[in-house]
Amino acid sequence: MDEQQAAAYLGRIGAERPERPDAAGLRALQSAHLAAVPFENLAVGLGEPVVLEEEALLAKIVGRRRGGFCYELNGAFAGLLRALGYRVDLLAARTFGADGRPGPPFDHMALRVELDEPWLVDVGFGRFGHHPLRLAARGDQHDPGGVFRVTPVEGRPAVPGTPEVLDVLMDGEPQYRLDPRPYALTDFVPTCWWQTTSPQSHFTRSSTCSRLTADGRITLSGTRLIRTGPDGARTERQLSEAEALAAYRVHFGITLTRLPVGAPPH
Template sequence: MDVDAYLDRLGVARPAAADLATLRHLQERHLATVPFENLSIHLGEHVVLAEDALFDKIVRRRRGGFCYELNGLFAALLRELGYRASLHAAQVFHADGTPGPPLDHAAIVVTLDEPWLVDVGFGRFSRYPLRLSGVDAQPDPDGEFLLLDAPHGDVDVLLDGKPQYRLERRPRPLSDFVPMAWWQSTSPESHFTRSLTCSRPTSQGRVTLSGDKLIETVDGVRNEVVLPTEAAIRTAYRVYFGISLNRLPTPPGESPLTPGALQPDTAVQ
């Protein structure tokens, strides 16, 4: 891995020590600069869980990704920097409070003097590492987190009292997530095939582009606008997320190999 290129992508100088302060800074910068997005699914691109492919996509092509991609590559960077970082599977909770299937999500555990939960691939989540062995509520700019013991030695992660996911204690290689990543990116039952999103936190809230809808939350106030043309949508991807696209992702429900529902622009804007 070209560590310096990855750090440059994050806007971070090479750290002097693999400590908690540096880990906090790296996680915050990763979330701020590398968006959570599922564009590949709607562009007809294969999701390849291999370090070189992820590096090419996220660092060289300055794209984002979803959990397996973002946390898979970030864990590799952390190991290159001297951290003890491992991937762990998680079950994402449904709205009714029941956990989803195994390997539904991939998160990172970094072991320093104690284990810390690190996650740059879950959309809205903690800006900073969470103490995995903590029993008290942990405040974060994005909410209050609570980590509770769960059956079989797992850990339930709650945000503002709402269960987010159930984390396994045992580590897994990135290759373990390949079958579920394939299902997530191809099944009509997958949330990712049924939705289109590109999102990242900001200093005052969050910005999300979902199809032609640009949603900005600033100090708790949500504002949504519909972008009228393909040019406006491409500009939003570039300005808000640093992503330059030759063509737009196809709206959910349509084949990414056929033209989307939006009409081409009649003038350059």
């Protein structure tokens, strides 16, 4: 990513360029990204390809002012952070299901940013932390999004010289299991393809578009407009097709001519 592209990306998220790559700048960048760029899987229902290449991600998120899901959002954000002088690794994660078991490898992508200590950065998990989390800390970490804890996997003995496999918990519930090894963007392509094509993937079953707001979160799930307050209180309203198309434009800055498949008007 060159300087012009980085400047355009900063403009997209409404953020200033940090004077130096430090924790305060990282915190501001993550918060700005979450508020400006929605987590969304609309490409699946619209029949659009998901291409895990930096130029394609920039064209979508910055050029077309769209969002994306984890591979796209964290993949693009990693490029911006590197352009700003941060040291970034792409990490693979296994998302925990309702049964409490971790899913397949590469189910999710998160970022590790190395400063004076390692930080977990994630702008692609939907409801999650607003700010980076300390990867080396083992106590509670309080965040506007909840109380987080990073902990070594129970029952797995530590191997000297080998980074620990870590579970990330939010409000006491496991969210995902982090593989500490760094990967390349291309390593996520096979699972990304599965996520966007398999009938078993929840991304092919329904559409979602969600972002942080000043007073909580706003989500369009199919044609249900959901507002979630900072206390977790939710209000929902069923929209018509025309109202849903308008909601994409008003709340997310996304102009569509039709609803994604899997988002029926009623």
